[in-house]
Amino acid sequence: MGAMPQSVAVCCPACRREHQYAAPSYPCVCGAPVIPPLDPRGVPVAVQHRVWAEEWVSVRCVACGRRGQWPHPELGCPCGTVVRVPVARTPSSADPGAPAAEEPRHRPPFAPVPIRTARDAVTAAALYLRWLGYRDIRRAHQRPPSGIGLAAHGLLAQVDPTMRPASVRDVECLWLTAMTESSLCVYFSLAGYAVDGRARADALGVPLFVLDLTGTPQPVNDHADALAFPTG
Template sequence: MGLMPQSLAVCCPACRREHVYAAPSYPCVCGAPVTPPLDPRGTPCAVTHRVWAEDWVTVECASCGRRGQWPHPELGCPCGTVVRIPVAGTLSEPGGEVPEVARSRHRPAFQPVTIRTARDAVTAAALYLRWLGYRDIRRADQRPPSGIGLAARGLLAQIDPTVHPAAVRDVECLWLTAMTESSGCAYFSLAGYAPDARTRADTLGVPLFVLDLTGTPQPVNSHADALDSADG
């Protein structure tokens, strides 16, 4: 098969406006950039509702051969339509699993993605969890009272992309849900945490992270420091 283009002309299915779309690159854990291959023969479609399985595509790193899940390429048209770009040559994972990220003391530095939208915040948290070595990252079965929930093998994560600091109730709800599922947990917030939420998280053993706009999770308490430095 020939090389797929890294950019192509896209016509918005709603207003018929023409765009030139360039495929984004994401960092593989080996450090090489991974770019979803665009399909010039495919048909762009409007995103009318979100389905987790359709928001991600599995692409093989050309450098190390590792298969990873990355956000499905999308374009925001000025008319307000979100256009999903067709992708070629993606791979299916048995059972829908994300390949395990090898944990080692020689793990490369985390490569963040810039946060501009709530979806970017979820992507940043998912990439970070993969970098830590968690498998089968997906939408959580139970929707949290606020924010967005992600689940992985052995961990339940909550991502709060709002401009309000996370409250103590948010931390307690995450901890209780994780306890019922016999799972660990972690909280990611863009706006930080209320003082009583931080105190309660320390008591319950909940790792707290703040997502800066570069997409890098910053540990807020000692539990987050321990998770960030874990070698698996």
């Protein structure tokens, strides 16, 4: 069972109005809820400019030990100010005295399907996402600029079965769409990625996979490695 939401008093830095705030929970791939730990002694700040690095917070799932990036808690004050709520620092596995994470759940070897058509590529990506722990795979409501969109609870994926390397625009569009839905995102490409597209994905934290013709997604960047082979 996941932790219960923590409620803290948050004072708007603009109008000084006080609010009671509880952080939302997000679904880990293991199915357990993940709730950013709030810091009642921290100082709330007004959001003046959006900076990507400040939009996300790293939180470890208490059930499986997986660490993920989730939207930073914010609340909207009636005065019109968006207030960023302080989050407590969570211990990493390298911290002295940090609680040991549970061992990742055992997974059988991934069973790929050969890719001969664009539909096969989408099927391979969907099977891989299920292997990662996402059960409710479906077509995404919003169609991406290229390829096929897949969605699951807390996840948005794009599958590009064309022979054109994914561009920086493709990566940014996926990330922006996922951000508006407070979801993680992942990209699968049959032809790989342009150099600037891969660099942008690294900066935005987007896992990139290349689909080989056996139907086995191969991690391209560190974010994909962390998703496919979590170390806890």
